[in-house]
Amino acid sequence: MTIVPSPQLQVRLGTRGSALAREQTRRVMAALAALRPDLELIETIVSTAGDRDKRTPLTVIGGQGVFARELQTALLAGTVDVAVHSAKDLPTEPVPGLVIGAFFSREDARDVLVSRDGRSLADLPPGARVGTSSRRRLVALRRLRPDLEAVDLRGNLDTRLRKVREGEVDAAILAAAGLLRMGWQEHITEFLSLDDFVPAPGQGALAIECRADDPAVNEMLAALNDPAAALAARTERSFLRALGGGCRSPIGAHATVSGDTVTLRVMLGDEAMTRVRLSTWTLPAAEAETRAGALAVEVQRSLAGADPLPV
Structure with a gap:
């Protein structure tokens, strides 16, 4: 047989x-x-x-x-x-x-700064060139350091690191997750605050x-x-979906799950990147995904009344 x-x-x-x-x-x-x-x-x-x-x-x-x-x-x-x-x-x-x-x-959902000479975002000199291809990061940068020059920065992670190293830009804002997954954490100059740089929905x-x-x-x-990662990601994506998904407005959303509650931080800018609204809520976990969509509409309606960003 x-x-x-x-x-x-x-x-x-x-x-x-x-x-x-x-x-x-x-x-x-x-x-x-x-x-x-x-x-x-x-x-x-x-x-x-x-x-x-x-x-x-x-x-x-x-x-x-x-x-x-x-x-x-x-x-x-x-x-x-x-x-x-x-x-x-x-x-x-x-x-x-x-x-x-x-x-x-x-992985860690935060944005990080990678700078050529090891300076933090606060210590970069006026006029320093900071690379990013993200409208969300650009709005956060304008809000905190309008005196810096934002430069469009495309390419794979290793390409962007090389552009910082070779001086094409003085610094770049990147996702921590990619650097950590590649084992390149030595390049990170500074982890940026979730309150100032609200990550992209699903980041990490x-x-x-x-x-x-x-x-x-x-x-x-x-x-x-991973149930906690799934709930957080679905909550963030619900916020994004309610705003039109792939729209050109700068959008950030980051959810953290703790027991039966979800803390949701969001950032929404207008398409012209002249105004921005940041908000934080604590939501019941069972309602977080549904509530996030309704809150997106609320934030969008209030955006017109936000203070203008410095130019």
């Missing part, structure tokens, strides 16, 4: 090609391998619009979806079984046929997307889901 071994279940994980995206995907692969040693896990690199065009401002080439659309297309086409996204890059509008199977491994979290009609993969991903 010949015994034929059972074939391994093959799971293809779609990822962007940057070093950070691949490191994030490797972490998901390691967690899946620990959960299911019988899996055959295959990394599949998918080129996205945001990776191909590193010069055009993100708001011009498509905003929030520029790092996600091709991964979602690959999922729907069956080219990959799972897509690993930085949650801040994933559009809030659901794609028919796709679901977020898990929010995984939230990983969203793992899959096809809705793939029960085997959905079941596996459910085991990777």
